Amino acid sequence: MSSSVFRTVPTSADVVIIGGGVMGVSTAFHLAEAGVANIVVVERGELGCGSSGKPIGGVRAQFSDPLNIELGSRSLRAYQEFPHRPGADIKLDTVGYLFLLDSAQQASDFEAGVRLQNSLDVPSRMISPAEAQRLCPYISTDGLVAAVYSPADGHCRPGLAVQGYARAAARAGVTIATHTTVSGIDTAGDRVTGVHTSHGRIACATVICTAGAWSAHIGDMVGLSLPVRPVRRQLAFTEPLAPPAPRIPFTIDFSSSAYFHNSDDGLLFGLADPGQEDGFDTTWTPEWLELFRTVTRHRAPALAGMRTVGGWAGLYEVTPDHNALIGRCGELPGFLYAAGFSGHGFLQAPAVGEVVRDLYLEREPFTDISPLSADRFHLGAEIRPEAHVV
Structure with missing residues (x-):
């Protein structure tokens, strides 16, 4: 897999994904599979070194609202098919x-x-x-x-899933820049124009934030409130x-x-x-x-x-209503985000990778994810808190 420390990252890309956990590499895989070229995944440490490297590995569709059920069910099917697509053994154990x-x-x-x-x-x-x-x-x-x-539920090995998605993405041409820290995002009016990293600037028109517990900091770089707080588990x-x-x-x-x-x-x-x-x-x-x-x-x-x-x-990335943040910034359309999963990120990552792919391609996702927009908090439209946080 072409994951390495870059003295200088590529100077330009179509898409920069910030965060090399399961959400970032799932998004990269789904974008590349759809034919999107010139993708760079930027990760400040090793792949999966944040929350993705230390979750409990549960996969389930038992939730109390339709949207989370749909995300869980679709991801369960993807994990069952993981040995064939993208092609890796994740040691799935369907014990319920x-x-x-x-x-x-x-x-x-x-x-x-x-x-x-x-x-x-x-x-x-x-x-x-x-x-x-x-x-x-x-x-x-x-x-x-x-x-x-x-x-139908069970558990598997998150680290194997991260590596499986990352290897498939790399085979499809995705550049994975590890040990590369993001220090700023350039904008001009309502456009994203580039990302500053510890190994150079990447000119780009789209940034996707999948930075987990660190997502609030990335949102601040573009003036978007992503209310995510880190909590140790x-x-x-x-x-x-x-x-x-x-x-x-x-x-x-x-x-x-x-x-x-x-x-x-x-x-x-x-x-x-x-x-x-x-x-x-x-x-x-x-x-x-x-x-x-x-x-x-x-x-x-x-x-x-x-x-x-x-x-x-490890860290849970917790939002006020314990539901994810998925969407596109209204004031800055080139900035997309998928964060704040409150303990559900690994089990929803395959489905969310599909959703973010479709948002980028301006296609209709398989389900309506508008209730998960970060705007819901200042619009007073929080989702009923999801109680099942394991």
Whole structure:
């Protein structure tokens, strides 16, 4: 793959994509596949070194609104077809997603969600606590009211997806400039004219911001408010388990956000710390594991005593309503953006790559993404907050 450190980046391009995570390389792949030439992806570190390198890898279509369901469903199909297009093994494991519910209100809300999902061909279903325990023997049914399961969901390896898209994009002629930092964007009236980087200026007419948790800074360069804040999320891995762990769904205790799933010869653990302050710090602090253990002593007691052998911290790119920002800047049509996915970026990246491609080509995307415009916040049209943030 032609990813390298450039003493000078190409002096001109048709499209500059800022951010070499899964969203950036998916966009590059879909544009190149459609015949767009002279694309440069600019990444300040290595490919996938931001949020894309450290997510939990979940892929699902279980959401509570039609737009997110459509983005998730289309991406699920793309990940299933990934070995053929673009052509890479991402170790997809279709084990399903299992949400554990402990109140009548949660059950009622999820029942409405399942009806909506089923109407859009998502095979989710409400199940009993006993059936949930059969799917995931680790859990205790004490206090559970119901659960929701969708067998089509699962998890895969985000780093492999980033590399798969990037290699296919490079084969199609995309230039990928790693270790190249963007310092400014030139405009003239309502036109984009260039991007300044640490390795030279690139003259261009289109910039696409896929900079994840750093997108607010990129938006500021052109006077566009992209309300994205960085929030640290941490996870851990168990030591190898003997006997081996059973093959279980991606399991989430909805009230606490604690989750776990198979990972190599052990399990992966995670939980969102409700007290986590905003910031770009990605230091892994094992102390947060006590929060996970406190929850699992009740919900999945066997997990509380499992030994861990390390973990990592990454960033969620969070918007005020926990929904993405996708669109074209009205005042600067040459500036497009796809950011602020609030934990859903990896699982929606294939579909969003298609959408951004179509926006660039001025074609109608497969679904109406106008509700995700960044304008919604100053127009007072926020989407109902998406509660499922894993």
